[in-house]
Amino acid sequence: MELTFVNPGVDQMIREIMAFQTDGEAAFWSSPLYAFYPQIDKEYAETLTFENKKDYLEEMLRKEYAEIEGEIIEKVILYSGRWNACKEQITAALSDAFAVDCAGLFPDLRCNVSMNPVQPRSLTEKSFDIFYLNSEKGAIGTAIHELIHFVWFYVWNRLFHDSYAEYERPSLKWLLSEMVVETVMGDKRLSTINPYYPREQGGCIYPCFFDLKAGGTLLLDTLDEMYRNRNIDDFMKESYAYCREHEQEIREHVGKELFAT
Secondary structure, eight states: OOEEEEOOOHHHHHHHHHTTOSTTOOHHHHTHHHHHOTTSOHHHHTTSOHHHHHHHHHHHHHHHHHHHHHHHHHHHHHHHHHHHHHHHHHHHHHHHHHTSOGGGSOTTEEEEEESOTTOOEETTTTEEEEETTSOHHHHHHHHHHHHHHHHHHHHHHHHHOOOGGGGSTTSHHHHHHHHHHHHHHTSHHHHTTOTTOSGGGTOSSOGGGTTOEETTEEHHHHHHHHHHTSOHHHHHHHHHHHHHHTHHHHHHHHHHHHSOO
């Protein structure tokens, strides 16, 4: 497992940012941009058509990038050094969690150090974004979250033989994969190097999952119990079956926050 940190350039950053600024997008995804860049006038932007908003945001973001490009380049170096220090224990922990030799998997993963506070990933392109304002420890915590997804879906696809197109928001498979990150992160080899773990430190999963109940019990507790007492294949099968059984409850709880209107 090899992870290369890069500055993807302002053009790609803007494309990724605009993917979360479409009309009707949930505020959970669209609002962080304005929180981290208060010089962007949110009220004004929201009066514009999408094309005009794109032009306005692009102008503002290019100005910002010119100011912070040097810091992004510095963060690429810092994050790379931290990754190299932690790579072996992360690889070992994920190998144990998923019963697969992760040392031989994903030799060409790419992490884009980006202006985008949302931090998207692409399973098919084997890449993900990390927001440049993360510390080097925070960057590794975020990277572990994403690496769990890559290995999870590698094993999942091998088990279910379905399509990678089914692994994105708002599918139930995507929701389950986001919830189980905390479960896998419980390994001390991972949790001790992730400053966002446990929940009291901010959490390594979406906060709307914390109080999510399914069948009268907290769903995260149910997933933890399943994970402790099953091999990874059985855990994937049974956790997904449980989520399908309670899909309506799950979607009613998280839908308004995570999904576009």
